[in-house]
Each structure stands twice: as structure tokens, then as C-alpha cells.
Amino acid sequence: MSPKFTVAICGGGVGGLTCAVALSRYPDIQVNIYEAASKFAEVGAGIGMWPRAWKVMDALGLSTELSNVAISAPVHEPKVAFTFRQGDQPIGRSFYTLITPGGMTTLHRPEFQSVLLKHVPPSCRMHTSKRLVSYTQPPSDTRRSGHSPAPIVLRFSDGSSATCDLLIGADGVKSNVRAGLVRELASDAAAQGRTREAEELRRAAHPLWSGTRTYRATIPAEVLRARLPGHRVLTEPMIYFGKDTQLTCYPIARGTIINFAAMRARYDLENTILDGPWIDDAPREELLQDFSRWEPEVQALFQSVPRYSRWAIHTTQRLPSFVSGRIALIGDAAHAMMPYQGAGAGQAIEDGYLLATLLGHRKTTLPTLVRALRIYDELRRPFAQRVAETSRENGLLYTLNHPALARGAGLDAAAARIRDNWAWAWETTIDGDVDRALRMLEAS
Numbered sequence: 001m002s003p004k005f006t007v008a009i010c011g012g013g014v015g016g017l018t019c020a021v022a023l024s025r026y027p028d029i030q031v032n033i034y035e036a037a038s039k040f041a042e043v044g045a046g047i048g049m050w051p052r053a054w055k056v057m058d059a060l061g062l063s064t065e066l067s068n069v070a071i072s073a074p075v076h077e078p079k080v081a082f083t084f085r086q087g088d089q090p091i092g093r094s095f096y097t098l099i100t101p102g103g104m105t106t107l108h109r110p111e112f113q114s115v116l117l118k119h120v121p122p123s124c125r126m127h128t129s130k131r132l133v134s135y136t137q138p139p140s141d142t143r144r145s146g147h148s149p150a151p152i153v154l155r156f157s158d159g160s161s162a163t164c165d166l167l168i169g170a171d172g173v174k175s176n177v178r179a180g181l182v183r184e185l186a187s188d189a190a191a192q193g194r195t196r197e198a199e200e201l202r203r204a205a206h207p208l209w210s211g212t213r214t215y216r217a218t219i220p221a222e223v224l225r226a227r228l229p230g231h232r233v234l235t236e237p238m239i240y241f242g243k244d245t246q247l248t249c250y251p252i253a254r255g256t257i258i259n260f261a262a263m264r265a266r267y268d269l270e271n272t273i274l275d276g277p278w279i280d281d282a283p284r285e286e287l288l289q290d291f292s293r294w295e296p297e298v299q300a301l302f303q304s305v306p307r308y309s310r311w312a313i314h315t316t317q318r319l320p321s322f323v324s325g326r327i328a329l330i331g332d333a334a335h336a337m338m339p340y341q342g343a344g345a346g347q348a349i350e351d352g353y354l355l356a357t358l359l360g361h362r363k364t365t366l367p368t369l370v371r372a373l374r375i376y377d378e379l380r381r382p383f384a385q386r387v388a389e390t391s392r393e394n395g396l397l398y399t400l401n402h403p404a405l406a407r408g409a410g411l412d413a414a415a416a417r418i419r420d421n422w423a424w425a426w427e428t429t430i431d432g433d434v435d436r437a438l439r440m441l442e443a444s
Helices: 014-023 051-059 063-069 109-118 176-191 195-203 221-227 296-304 344-360 366-398 411-422 431-443
Strands: 005-010 029-034 046-049 078-086 093-101 105-108 125-127 132-136 152-156 161-164 166-169 208-220 238-242 245-252 257-265 279-282 308-315 327-329
Touching: 005 014, 005 152, 005 161, 014 029, 014 109, 014 344, 029 161, 046 051, 046 109, 046 245, 046 344, 051 063, 051 344, 063 105, 063 109, 078 411, 093 411, 105 109, 105 245, 132 176, 152 166, 166 176, 176 195, 176 327, 208 221, 221 257, 221 296, 238 366, 245 296, 257 296, 257 366, 327 366, 344 366, 344 431, 366 411, 366 431
Parallel strands: 005 029, 005 166, 029 125, 078 238, 166 327
Antiparallel strands: 046 105, 078 093, 132 152, 152 161, 208 257, 208 308, 238 245, 245 257, 279 308
16 A cells, blocks of 8 residues: 655654654554664653543543553543642641542653553664754645645764655654754745744744753662651652642552652843753752752652752743645643643643544545645644643743742642643543544534
């Protein structure tokens, strides 16, 4: 069978692999994955998955295998997702228990990626050590729907090149696909006399530092248990609140490892250019002063950490489109966000699934690819960008920097706002967007 078109996925992380697995349902689409690293390896330790994203995994036939590597299999009845606790004082106080349908399923990232890789079919060609440098899309007059365009040319850092009919940028927050797409949008705006818009678009090509650093680590459960038997994070996810600092911990790897992430926020440095490395190692002593007055159970966590990796959290600026011609962005390449809802991976999963569903539809052909991508953008961009906004707001609440707190609102009010911001993750599904997307495609 000759493919109806060829797809290049640039990036082999959660979003790219989910998209590849979803596309495997359509054997008439040829898929190539180009990964910059020398092997497919997930960065980070823990990943939280809410019911909305879990339903996508179920639709792709992955839920049983993922349940086997999760701390516990998802359930439909109400379950504790997180306990909120103010920890930046000698005696901490738990002030809210977030109970949601099914709770949050926690996974070890390498185990999650292993399941995804297992379901990428042999027909999908996987290429490593292929860092995209740039691409060339045919001129704008060939980007219109209704006829067969010339191929897109990809160029890699090793000097090699490839072609495709559709390029999906799943290459993360530093995305070179996004840089190229934004240049195209800026060029179109400039050609139409929208000079200010063109300048703003050019700036959006590059991620900005959020002013926040995350100190990540994993703690062997037996080490923490020996230090403080019965520590609550051995069995339940916790979010500890504190002024300008915050800590999230939860068990992964079937309870044998504790995922640890301490945040240190400088909102005066938000949306700046970082001078220094994005990721490096940090000495254990670096955080001790910031958390020295926190309660004993938090001190036990810090004393159990063997070493930290320090991450400068970067986000993407709000884009007016996730697509340009036959180029589409998914995941962090499109909407890198703050981690305060555990939603980045889930949104990448949703992007890849909806896009693949549109591409596999019988009405999507090489001449009509542009229309399918516009539908993807119309549905996914507003939703993902809203999630990014509420995730940032949750961070302001966790670190006690929200204006409402300055006006006298208490932690109970903060908890209610956090829950409202987060409700999309368990009160909605992607099914409605998929149905709407297919109706739009059928009507086109």
C-alpha cells in the first residue's frame, strides 16, 4: 500500500511517541520519528496523569500495561489526589484534601516511555542522533488546501537531510520547529504590513525563563522510611506551601521511589533571559537555608535526598497559531507551561492524539492537510493555553504570591481556587473535542 502522505515527527518524548502510537492505527500514513539524542530516553523522574489524559491512554490500548507500572491502578470512585499543607513553619498544617474522581495516577517516566515505545510499530521508522536545524516549506502559495504540494525539506545537525509531507514539531521547549514556524508567521505578518505583530512573533520564537528553579530528586522509599517511619509521602501525594518556595512529593515506581520537586520562585525575574545553564547539579546545601525553618517532616525529606538536579523552568510565549501550512506543533514546543498542575505531559498526549485522529480520517489527504491542521489548531490551542494560564496561577497560590492572598484571602480560599482551576483535568474529557473536530472535517 502506498502511503497517502508521509509524516515526520521531530522529537521522541511523550508527545511525539503518543502521536506515533496514535498514527499507527492508520497504516496508509508513513511515519518517521527523528530524535536528537543518541537513544530514546525520558528526562525526569515522575509523571502525573489525570483522568482526562488517562482516557486517551485507554483509547490507545495502553491503560492495562500502564496500570501495571503505576503506584496504583486508576479507579472511578473518589480518591485523594493531593493533600495541601502549609509547611514553612515549625508546626505544619494540612488545610485541604483534594479529592477527585480517580485521583492522579503517578508513573515513573522511563517506565511510561517504555510502554509507549513498545507500541510504536515496526513500520514507523525511528532515527536517533537527528537534531533538526531547520526546514524549508514550499512558498505560501503552495500551502493552500486543495492540491498536492511539494515536500518539506528537513536539515539535521549531522549534515543529513530528509523530506516529508507534514512536519510535527514535538521537539520540546527549545523547539527549532517552533522557531521556523514563528518565522513563517512573522514573515506573513510583515508582508501584510502588520509590523508590530511581526516583531512580537519573532520574539515568541524563543522560550523565556519563568524566574523559577526546580530542584528535582528521587528518594529511595526505604531511606525515607528509616529516617521517619510513617512519613505521609510514602503513601500519598503532598503539596507543601511556603512563601516563594514550594515542595511537591509523591510515590512512584510502585511505591519504591519518592519523586521530589522543590520550587524556588523569583517572580521579579519572570519572562527574562537566563544567564547560565538550564539544567545542572546543585549541592545539597543550596536549599537548606530556604527551607531551614520548615517543619520536621519536610526536613526529613531534604535530609533523605542524595543529590539534586537544578532546572531553570522555561515557558513559551503565547502563540497565535500552532500551525503554519503543513507544519504543526505539539507539547512543549507549542505551549511549555509551569508545572503546577502536572499537566504538561497530559496536554502533549492530547495534542498528539487529536492531531493523529484528524490525520487518519478518510477526508484528510495530501491536498487537504492544511485544513486538518487548522482544525487541530482551532480546538487544541485555546484549551492548552488556558491550562498554561491556570497552571501559572496555581503556582502563585502555592508560593503564597497570589494577589488574592495579599488582599487577605486565606488558604481555604486559595484551595478552592486551585480546585476550580484544575477541575478540567477530571470533569472533562477530550471526547467532545474529537467529535467536534471530526464534524468540522466532515463539513469541510
